[in-house]
Amino acid sequence: AQSVSQHNHHVILSEAASLELGCNYSYGGTVNLFWYVQYPGQHLQLLLKYFSGDPLVKGIKGFEAEFIKSKFSFNLRKPSVQWSDTAEYFCAVISTGNQFYFGTGTSLTVIP
Amino acid sequence: DTGVSQNPRHKITKRGQNVTFRCDPISEHNRLYWYRQTLGQGPEFLTYFQNEAQLEKSRLLSDRFSAERPKGSFSTLEIQRTEQGDSAMYLCASSSGTGGWGETQYFGPGTRLLVL
Numbered sequence: 001a002q003s004v005s006q007h008n009h010h011v012i013l014s015e016a017a018s019l020e021l022g023c024n025y026s027y028g029g030t031v032n033l034f035w036y037v038q039y040p041g042q043h044l045q046l047l048l049k050y051f052s053g054d055p056l057v058k059g060i061k062g063f064e065a066e067f068i069k070s071k072f073s074f075n076l077r078k079p080s081v082q083w084s085d086t087a088e089y090f091c092a093v094i095s096t097g098n099q100f101y102f103g104t105g106t107s108l109t110v111i112p
Numbered sequence: 113d114t115g116v117s118q119n120p121r122h123k124i125t126k127r128g129q130n131v132t133f134r135c136d137p138i139s140e141h142n143r144l145y146w147y148r149q150t151l152g153q154g155p156e157f158l159t160y161f162q163n164e165a166q167l168e169k170s171r172l173l174s175d176r177f178s179a180e181r182p183k184g185s186f187s188t189l190e191i192q193r194t195e196q197g198d199s200a201m202y203l204c205a206s207s208s209g210t211g212g213w214g215e216t217q218y219f220g221p222g223t224r225l226l227v228l
Binding site: 004031032034036042043044045046049051090092094095096099100101102103104105 | 115116145147152153154155156157160168170203205213214216217218219220221222
């Protein structure tokens with residue numbers, strides 16, 4: 001069975017700090033990769049996704065992620081976080097099917 | 113822009129009672145998914161519909177759980193004889209069904225179930 005690991009459960013940063021959230025997956029075949037975000041009191045929203053092509057993908061609100069196939073990783077980055085980035089971040093993987101496998105999430109708190 | 117909607121948003125029930133949740137996907141989305149999310153965990157896949165056909169079911173979906181999508185539009189998830197372990201957020205998502213496997217899923221706000 002596939003699994004997704006998010007290494008950081010809770011991250012606290014000051015505004016303007018750089019962010020990198022780790023995501024590793026266990027499936028060795030073709031995968032599509034996603035990062036979803038859940039702001040306080042809101043539902044899950046797509047942040048960015050990788051299907052194929054350029055392994056560096058850019059999403060909304062200045063986020064980007066890099067797919068490194070050899071490391072089975074899809075880490076999320078943002079050069080300068082804002083207070084409004086405070087949220088729960090979920091990495092998700094899907095292979096040849098329609099079952100999403102989500103990580104356990106990383107709670108990000110940005111201190112003004 | 114109407115997204116995925118779910119009703120009710122909150123449900124409190126006593127152990128042993130049956131509950132039913134409803135999900136209305138984005139209009140014209142062919143695929144509909146149900147997930148369960150417990151505290152501190154990511155969403156876990158339960159089941160998936162392509163139009164009215166239920167194509168995949170997780171082992172998490174015990175015999176007490178049943179999902180339907182009778183006309184290929186809205187879906188219901190019923191839990192019979194609820195147990196305290198069923199307490200969770202139940203999420204619904206939909207996707208267009210035109211993008212092949214692995215297309216983007218759009219999530220609803222969820223129904224939070226508390227079994228006393």
